[in-house]
Amino acid sequence: MKKIIAAxxxxxVATGGFAQDAISKFFSKYQADESFSQVTVSSKMFGLxxxxxxxxxxDKEVLNAISKLKGLRILAKEDARNARELYKEAFTxxxxxxxxxxxxxxxxxxxxxFLIKESGGKIxxxxxxxxxxxxxxxxxxxxEIDLKQVSRIxxxxxxxxxxxxxxxxxxxxxxxxxxxxx
Amino acid sequence: xxxxxxxxxxxALISTSLAQxxxxxxxxxxxxxxxxxxxxSVNGFFTRMILRMATExxxxxAVKEVKNIRLVTVPKAAFEKQKVTVDGFKHELRxxxxxxxxxxxxxxxxxxxxxxxxxxxxxxYMVLIDEPYVVTLVEFRGKVDPDVLLKNGPLSFNKPQ
Numbered sequence: 001m002k003k004i005i006a007a008x009x010x011x012x013v014a015t016g017g018f019a020q021d022a023i024s025k026f027f028s029k030y031q032a033d034e035s036f037s038q039v040t041v042s043s044k045m046f047g048l049x050x051x052x053x054x055x056x057x058x059d060k061e062v063l064n065a066i067s068k069l070k071g072l073r074i075l076a077k078e079d080a081r082n083a084r085e086l087y088k089e090a091f092t093x094x095x096x097x098x099x100x101x102x103x104x105x106x107x108x109x110x111x112x113x114f115l116i117k118e119s120g121g122k123i124x125x126x127x128x129x130x131x132x133x134x135x136x137x138x139x140x141x142x143x144e145i146d147l148k149q150v151s152r153i154x155x156x157x158x159x160x161x162x163x164x165x166x167x168x169x170x171x172x173x174x175x176x177x178x179x180x181x182x
Numbered sequence: 183x184x185x186x187x188x189x190x191x192x193x194a195l196i197s198t199s200l201a202q203x204x205x206x207x208x209x210x211x212x213x214x215x216x217x218x219x220x221x222x223s224v225n226g227f228f229t230r231m232i233l234r235m236a237t238e239x240x241x242x243x244a245v246k247e248v249k250n251i252r253l254v255t256v257p258k259a260a261f262e263k264q265k266v267t268v269d270g271f272k273h274e275l276r277x278x279x280x281x282x283x284x285x286x287x288x289x290x291x292x293x294x295x296x297x298x299x300x301x302x303x304x305x306x307y308m309v310l311i312d313e314p315y316v317v318t319l320v321e322f323r324g325k326v327d328p329d330v331l332l333k334n335g336p337l338s339f340n341k342p343q
Contacts, residue, residue, distance in 0.1 A: 037288040044297065045283040048328035 025093040026075050026138055035080070041072040043143070062152045070143030074159070077136045087111060087131020090138050099127065102147075105164050109133050112161060116145075123147060128161050137161070203298060203306055205278040206252060206321045209271060216260040223252040248324035249304075255318045268312050280308055290314050 030036045046069040054060035080086065099115040106112075110132030117125035123145040130137045139159065141150075147165065154162025202210075213219045261267060272294070280296040287293075292312040297305050304324060311318040 031287075034290050038286065040285045042282050042284065044281050045295075045328065048283075048297075052328065 026090065027073065029093075030075060035077055037074070037076045037078070039072070039074040039076075043070045046070070046143070062149055062156065065146040065149035066153055066156070068144040068146070069141060069153075072139070072141050072157075072159075074137065074139045076138075079134055080136050081134075083131050083134055083136040086136040087129060090129045090131075094127065094129075099125075102126075103164065107132075110135070112164060114165065116147075126150065130161055202252065203278060203280075203308070203321060205271070205275050205280065206254075206308070206319065208274060209256075209319055210254050212264060212266065213254070213256045213260050216256070216263065218257045219255065219260060221252070221254040223250065225250050248322050248326065250324075251320065251322040253318065253320045255316055257316050258314070261317065268310070268317060272310070275308065275310075280306075 027038065031038065046066055049063045050067040052063055054063050077083065077086065094115070096115075099117050102114040102116045104111075104113050110130060112128065112130045115127040115129070116123050125140060125142045126145050126147075127141075128137070128139045137160075139161070141153075151163050151165045153159075154165070210221055275296055278298065280298045283295045283297050285292070285294045290313065292310075294310045294312075296308040296310070298308070299305055305326070306321065306323045307326065309318075309320040311320075
């Protein structure tokens, strides 16, 4: 009987460990490192948006999307010589089999990747990893995520990088019907 | 007439003390008389006046319903002298129904934002700033636009240049 209880406890502990968000390992590894900046936003903060009055239907959609979020975590390092190495390391610490790549951006001075975790047709986690010549940032947003609203949420919360997802909401130019010439 | 004035002052004093949370009062009283401990308190009118002079219009609009603001700064040496810790105070905050809204850590500075909800949405907010040599506690009450709390609070370090 004791063995069964012990096994159940062990399973629960193990499941709890896996239930942690993707950058928990990063947080654990670098939380004592003063050169990193860390931000954690709780579900309570997002819940405050439920009571806000929206001026426009568009604002209402954004507020509704924000109120469904359960948390946000950011780990960032500015003026980092090892930003590219940290970027590569992120992919070794994140259990990639649980995520799908959503978008990849390569600018002249930085790389960005967006990953999502999807189950039952709903997105439960969005990860943004950014590594440049000087800066590194990894962000995880979890809860019920509406991808259409993410870039707007990013603007509302001043999270740099999420505006890249705005392009996903715009119709593809190639889909447009060619204009008739007279 | 004197009795009337005295009763007004007494009412004002009682309402001021009631306006403070138990945890803020406990924190302030713990360090009374210690060296380099500073405390100030201003009402909503002065808060709005200061903000009008010092900050952007958007921020000013968002905090127009803040009723009062209190601040106390305590050097870390006083914590050691009183044999208390910041983590211990965080525990007191949780017992006093303060819930964590957000936390940020940057350049050795830990900033935590708490909320104590009320039914009237006239919430009480607490900001705990834990720096290497000093701890600052700010408490304010009223309605605050959460949008501004996010933009000017823990995520402000991440503003695009």
